[in-house]
Amino acid sequence: MRIYLAGPDVFLPAAARRGAALKKACAHFGHEGVWPLDPPPQAPAAWAALPEPRRIALGNEAHIRSCQALVANLTPFRGPNADPGTAFEIGFARMLGLKLAGWTNDPRCLATRTRAWLGPAARRDGDAWRDDEGLLVEDFGLTENLMLEGAILASGGFIARAETGARCRWDDLAAFERCLAAL
Amino acid sequence: MRIYLAGPDVFLPAAARRGAALKKACAHFGHEGVWPLDPPPQAPAAWAALPEPRRIALGNEAHIRSCQALVANLTPFRGPNADPGTAFEIGFARMLGLKLAGWTNDPRCLATRTRAWLGPAARRDGDAWRDDEGLLVEDFGLTENLMLEGAILASGGFIARAETGARCRWDDLAAFERCLAAL
Incomplete structure (x- = not known):
């Protein structure tokens, strides 16, 4: 199965090495990994006339269209939520009808993690919690925003959570490999 | 034009009032606004057997499929980035071929805003900046992650930035109305 490797992994210091590691894991499970920087x-x-970020965006859309599945790294990125580029790609692949799976090295559910991130800024509002701007903390016991998790489940996939400490949350691939094994 | 109103606005304290305000603005410009909580x-x-978040997710996907355009509130949400649910919906609508537009009440580009959010944790790496985990700060001078902005531009749309102070960043609808006027 051709699998698009969505995630903020492209921002890692040794991104090329990371891409090679993810693709190697795919091959081990009989899949072909497609790395966004391929x-x-x-x-x-016509793309030649476009600025670089536009070419990258169209290139990644083409990558996703060439795949049968997408596996997304949902490990929280600069805040309690998944990287928005990754979330975009899950939405794109969902409409395309791809098989979806997600993995995260943060074992907490969205509400717990958001409240921990907010710290004293979290405010009780009846049975719910809000941030210091009054915005609700989504709390359905899910790992991520319901649009992302709903799409992954509707496609027949799941989200694998790893119990990883904060210092290796960008290194551990055990949860990723659980996604590959299930596909 | 039927316009899906994507954004974390559904989390606002007076969400129903916000939905009504966004729909009223749409009507003023001759459009029909579709609020996610409609x-x-x-x-x-078969949906009746699903848990509530799954029904909401499928309902919002159906809402987007019923529209010709999507206008997304990209105002940074709990960190320097757009809400991941909103990013998902932009990706879904992009694959569906909808006309896209975005608006934000933070006038800064992604790199400036991310570095401000990181504060002393931002680290120089040659011409680039990285966070304290080593992850690159994307810097193409764009308002958002290149997948989101690339899709919006590729659809023929644009991102409207408002010069709004932090205290009213969830209130000001001027940038939103610029999107409506252009559609």
């Missing part, structure tokens, strides 16, 4: 499957001549 | 256009009987 050359896109097709690059129409 | 009853979904169709609800198959």
Whole structure:
């Protein structure tokens, strides 16, 4: 199965090495991993006139269209939530009908993690919690925002949570490999 | 034009009032606003057996499928980035071929805002910046992650930035109205 490797992993210091590690794990499970920084499957001549970020965006959309599945690294990124680029790609792949799976090295559910991140700024409002701007803390016991988790479950997939300490949350691939084994 | 109103606005304390305000602005510009908390256009009987967050997710997907455009509130949500649920919906609508637009009440570009949010944790790495975990700060001069902004631009839309102070960043609708006027 061709699997698009969504996640903020492209921002890691040794991104190329990370891409190679994720692809190697895919191959071990009989899959072909597609790393966002791979050359896109097709690059129409018109793209040459576009600025670099536009070409990367269209290239990644083409990568996703060439796959049968998407596995997303949902480990919280600069705050309690998943990287928005990753969330975008899950939405794109969901509409395309791909099989979806997610993994995270933060074992907490969204509400617990958001309240911990807010700290004293978290405010009780009846049975719910709000942040210091009054915005509700979504609390359905899910790992991520209901749109992301709902799409992953609706596609037949699941979210694997690893019990990883904060110091290796960008290193441990055990939860990722559980996704690969299930696909 | 039927416009899906994506954004973390559903988490605001007076969410129903906010939905009504966004829909009223749409009507002023000759559009029909679709608020995520509206009853979904169709609800198959099988959904009744699903837990509430799954029904909400499928309902919002159905809402988006019923629209010709999506306007997303990209105002940073608990960190320097857009709400992941909103990012998901932009990706879903992008694959569906909808006209897209975004608005934000934070006038800064992604890199500036991320570095401000990181504060002393931001580290120089040649011409680039990284966070305290070593992850790169994306810096293409864009308002948001290149997947979101690339999709919005590729659909023919744009991102409207408002110069709003922190105290009214969830209130000011001027940038939203600029999106509506352009659609």
